[in-house]
Amino acid sequence: MSSVKEIQSVHNACALVEALAERQPLGVSELARITGIEKSAAHRLAITLNRAGWLAQTGDGRWQIAAALGRLARGVATAALTTTMRPRMETLRDRTGETVMLVAIEHARLMVQDVVESPHTLRITAPVGSELQLLRSSAARAIAAHLPPEELAALRRAHPALDDDQALASVRRRGWAMNDREIAADIRVVGAPILTPDGYPLAALMVCGPTSRITAARMKQYGGLVAKAANARSTR
Numbered sequence: 001m002s003s004v005k006e007i008q009s010v011h012n013a014c015a016l017v018e019a020l021a022e023r024q025p026l027g028v029s030e031l032a033r034i035t036g037i038e039k040s041a042a043h044r045l046a047i048t049l050n051r052a053g054w055l056a057q058t059g060d061g062r063w064q065i066a067a068a069l070g071r072l073a074r075g076v077a078t079a080a081l082t083t084t085m086r087p088r089m090e091t092l093r094d095r096t097g098e099t100v101m102l103v104a105i106e107h108a109r110l111m112v113q114d115v116v117e118s119p120h121t122l123r124i125t126a127p128v129g130s131e132l133q134l135l136r137s138s139a140a141r142a143i144a145a146h147l148p149p150e151e152l153a154a155l156r157r158a159h160p161a162l163d164d165d166q167a168l169a170s171v172r173r174r175g176w177a178m179n180d181r182e183i184a185a186d187i188r189v190v191g192a193p194i195l196t197p198d199g200y201p202l203a204a205l206m207v208c209g210p211t212s213r214i215t216a217a218r219m220k221q222y223g224g225l226v227a228k229a230a231n232a233r234s235t236r
Helices: 008-023 028-035 041-051 065-094 140-142 149-158 165-174 216-230
Strands: 055-056 063-065 099-108 109-116 177-178 185-193 201-210
Touching: 008 149, 028 041, 028 140, 041 055, 041 201, 055 216, 065 099, 065 109, 065 201, 065 216, 099 140, 140 165, 140 177, 140 185, 177 216, 185 216, 201 216
Parallel strands: none
Antiparallel strands: 055 063, 099 109, 099 201, 177 185, 185 201
């Protein structure tokens, strides 16, 4: 064990932020009860974190994570996920010969996080940071199939035509989803969710290409490959 003495106030600040990340918004009394920090100390920490731009206060005086900290956390998480998945994406591209994308749902929008392009002249691609069509997307289906009920309900409020429960259950059983010429007549795509150890869908990998190369017969093969790449043991 390290002999370096921890700074208790920093430890408490971390506990405060973690509690808010899980249950926000919270009042000072609730924060004190959840974290075990004395109420006046919890209040001083909240004020300090607010002045640092990490916490924001609601209209009724409770505390929540500030947008700036949320953006920072998402950026770090995306960078870490991209670093982890990039070698797998390159391997998947080499095995299929097609473009591989890492995508995530952010505020009910399907966003491209990273791309490894096919070497073919005729290929399907999209810029990093661009928005893709969510409805009928294999990646969106793969993610939606594993969302907690409240998050799935929120996604359906934004996209009422999202697949029904029976269709999403089929995706869960298979382990991957498909878009068989549903968005464009000459494109097929297969996608699989990247799951945390407790089953939460962080993002999805998808293999996309023209129907001239991704035949109907190859979709099952590629679906198995993308599911394996998305959820190798080292994924966190």
